[in-house]
């Protein structure tokens with residue numbers, strides 16, 4: 001009997017979906033069903049059945065054609081039919097942290113359809129930049145589930161957290177290319193919590209996925225190093241009028257601020273918390289800075305700086321390492337500069353930037369800083385952020401965004 005094709009449903013046919021998760025799953029023998037609200041992208045995926053991923057590394061530009069993909073509109077019943085298909089044994093997401101709550105109801109209805117169809121167990125892995133994103137999704141899914149489905153879901157669905165890393169910037173297809181084509185860096189890392197996976201449905205040894213029993217260390221290393229450095233580069237770069245991350249990180253002042261924030265502040269705390277080897281961690285930081293400097297990525301500062309309120313959440317990339325550094329009695333001068341720059345990020349197209357500027361104007365920077373950062377007015381940390389804010393405000397040569 002011919003082996004049945006394995007299928008995965010992936011929510012979010014955007015940069016990471018098409019440029020990272022989709023290609024890795026296809027490389028492991030999956031047919032990937034993309035589920036997205038964007039009807040044009042879904043129609044195009046079904047018309048074309050393939051697209052190109054261009055690897056934009058400095059030394060080595062290559063391309064890979066991704067086929068064996070299709071799409072369903074995530075608001076249609078097609079997605080429920082996909083959940084009821086026994087060939088599906090994996091569901092992944094890359095829609096953005098704020099969207100997880102919105103897709104939870106669809107996933108809950110999909111799991112109901114799966115139980116009714118007796119289509120067997122599966123695993124769900126949310127691939128968003130946040131700590132414990134799949135646990136958050138699980139909470140939303142359970143809130144949306146019918147009572148009668150809950151015990152089936154507990155027994156049959158693995159919800160596994162992960163850390164996901166590949167820079168996938170906005171991409172302009174070359175002449176003759178398709179709007180589905182995507183440009184990526186060569187580097188990638190996808191690390192999944194081995195213990196949370198449901199073992200029945202699949203051989204989870206997917207090509208390119210690392211399974212670990214120590215996910216927290218990987219999540220914090222990635223979010224508090226790469227995303228922390230990325231955010232500081234974006235916010236300081238914005239204030240100096242740069243358009244892309246590679247331009248900003250080539251500015252000696254910005255590069256040194258980012259390097260020190262990572263090596264001597266947040267990174268020093270991470271090394272203590274997770275017992276990372278100092279040399280290996282130092283190499284990880286240098287590799288990260290080189291990845292930012294890749295001129296072929298042309299990664300837009302407003303993509304990396306997007307949604308500053310999310311990036312200023314207490315456990316996220318800026319305040320997570322700052323609070324951890326203070327727990328170990330380490331300095332935070334460079335992190336404070338990055339945090340202060342985030343408070344000056346003023347982009348009218350970005351709803352969270354508008355909301356943040358409104359809050360600063362209404363409450364005053366002292367109160368807004370204390371509330372958002374958790375560093376009380378009068379504390380040393382609060383003062384450092386305010387001093388940096390005042391200095392950056394004076395020196396800013398930001399470009400105007402309309």
Ligand SMILES: NC(=O)c1ccc[n+]([C@@H]2O[C@H](COP(=O)([O-])OP(=O)(O)OC[C@H]3O[C@@H](n4cnc5c(N)ncnc54)[C@H](O)[C@@H]3O)[C@@H](O)[C@H]2O)c1
Nearest residue numbers: 012013014015016036037074094095096097128129167168
């Ligand atoms: N781009 C990167 O470099 C990168 C790297 C690692 C992780 N991530 C994370 O991956 C996630 C996605 O980022 P991205 O850069 O691919 O964003 P993106 O905007 O390119 O893609 C998001 C996709 O989700 C779709 N979407 C939005 N609402 C939806 C809904 N309700 N149902 C179904 N689909 C919906 C959008 O139409 C879009 O196609 C984010 O959490 C991001 O932090 C991004």
Ligand SMILES: O=P(O)(O)OC[C@@H](O)[C@@H](O)[C@H](O)[C@H](O)CO
Nearest residue numbers: 129164165166167168227230304
């Ligand atoms: O996606 P965000 O908004 O959480 O963060 C912006 C970038 O830092 C991020 O997308 C990186 O490119 C990515 O995390 C690299 O793995």
